[in-house]
Amino acid sequence: MTTDHERLRRAETAEVRSEIRAGRYRAHTAGLGLGFLQTNLAILPAAFALDFMRYCQRNPKPCPLVGVSDTGNPMMFTLGRDIDIRTDVPAYNIYREGRLDHSTPSIEDTWRADMVAFALGCSFTFERALIEAGIPVWHIDNDRTVPMFRSNIDTVPAGPFSGKMVVSMRGIAADRVADAIEISRRYPLAHGAPVHAGDPDAIGISDIARPDWGDPAPIGEGLVPVFWACGVTPQVAIETAAIPLCITHKPGHMLITDIPEDAEVPVLRPTS
Incomplete structure (x- = not known):
């Protein structure tokens, strides 16, 4: 069962x-x-x-x-x-x-x-605070896994571990992006504030509809793609090592x- x-x-x-x-x-x-x-x-x-x-x-x-x-x-x-x-x-x-x-x-x-x-x-932690502040989280509302992407942002190597940062993405209403940044900043143990908001291509993501992990999430009119550092990053470092x-x-x-x-x-x- x-x-x-x-x-x-x-x-x-x-x-x-x-x-x-x-x-x-x-x-x-x-x-x-x-x-x-x-x-x-x-x-x-x-x-x-x-x-x-x-x-x-x-x-x-x-x-x-x-x-x-x-x-x-x-x-x-x-x-x-x-x-x-x-x-x-x-x-x-x-x-x-x-x-x-x-x-x-x-x-x-x-x-x-x-x-x-x-x-x-994990970034899942701050999502409750976003929801309580009236900021919808699409993948939770639709029972999906957050979309995650390989970015072009380098991490700092240590021994055999290195690689690009993985980021998770949430579509945030343009007038709430500043709120989402401030709310998530309060949770440094859950990646803290975003690393980027706006044009995905600026961090090496060519197709936002095709995540490397997780499920695609729509970015409708009035929404801004916001990207947080993601704990899948160590998996990329492990592949490299x-x-x-x-x-x-x-x-x-x-x-x-x-x-x-x-x-x-x-x-x-x-x-x-």
């Missing part, structure tokens, strides 16, 4: 993760866990973990670091109660030598004793934490 998105929009974070862990929910997480941080995910062998942490530190807009696991321990205790990173995300991507090998609903069979998991802030094994979330399918979205320090005390 599956669980529908509409019911989970009203559920507590622990219930959402429980439904995901049980395999009853495998779709996107936009609009779920309102009021709490959602995170992107990168899991890689400990031999590459320090370089990857440097990459996040040097690129805080697309890679806002929210949590890091202990080596070999899949329980993300600083992000919430009973979070098992192997099962509590709706879908994962498995990369081998920098190439996407396959997607899977669980990584219990792939997890290794030398793995380190990184949780990175071509390390033997890396695991990420499937774009749009995030980890929902127990960290309040307005937290100044994104760490919970260990639970007993």
Whole structure:
């Protein structure tokens, strides 16, 4: 039996993760866990973990670091109660030598004793604030995944990790763009303010109707395409690094934490 998105929009974070862990929910997480941080995910062998942490530190807009696991321990205790990173995300991507090998609903069979998991802030977090301010978010209203694009914006390299920034796009009414910028600026753990608004070609996007990830979103009359740094950026860096094994979330399918979205320090005390 599956669980529908509409019911989970009203559920507590622990219930959402429980439904995901049980395999009853495998779709996107936009609009779920309102009021709490959602995170992107990168899991890689400990031999590459320090370089990857440097990459996040040097690129805080697309890679806002929210949590890091202990080596070999899949329980993300600083992000919430009973979070098992192997099962509590709706879908994962498995990369081998920098190439996407396959997607899977669980990584219990792939997890290794030398793995380190990184949780990175996600733009889904500030969308509730946009909606509450009367700014529609099309992909949430239409049960779709936010469109994401490879841009021409360089990131700062670290070790083998480098590449272009990935951006997510939302169509914002022209008279509300300034509001959207100011609202999202309040959430630095969720990418903060946009990196660009207006002409997509200015950041290397030739066809806004054909995202590299997610679903197309219409830009109707009176709407301005606004682009935020996106947590899929590390997946591009991972492709460039071509390390033997890396695991990420499937774009749009995030980890929902127990960290309040307005937290100044994104760490919970260990639970007993």
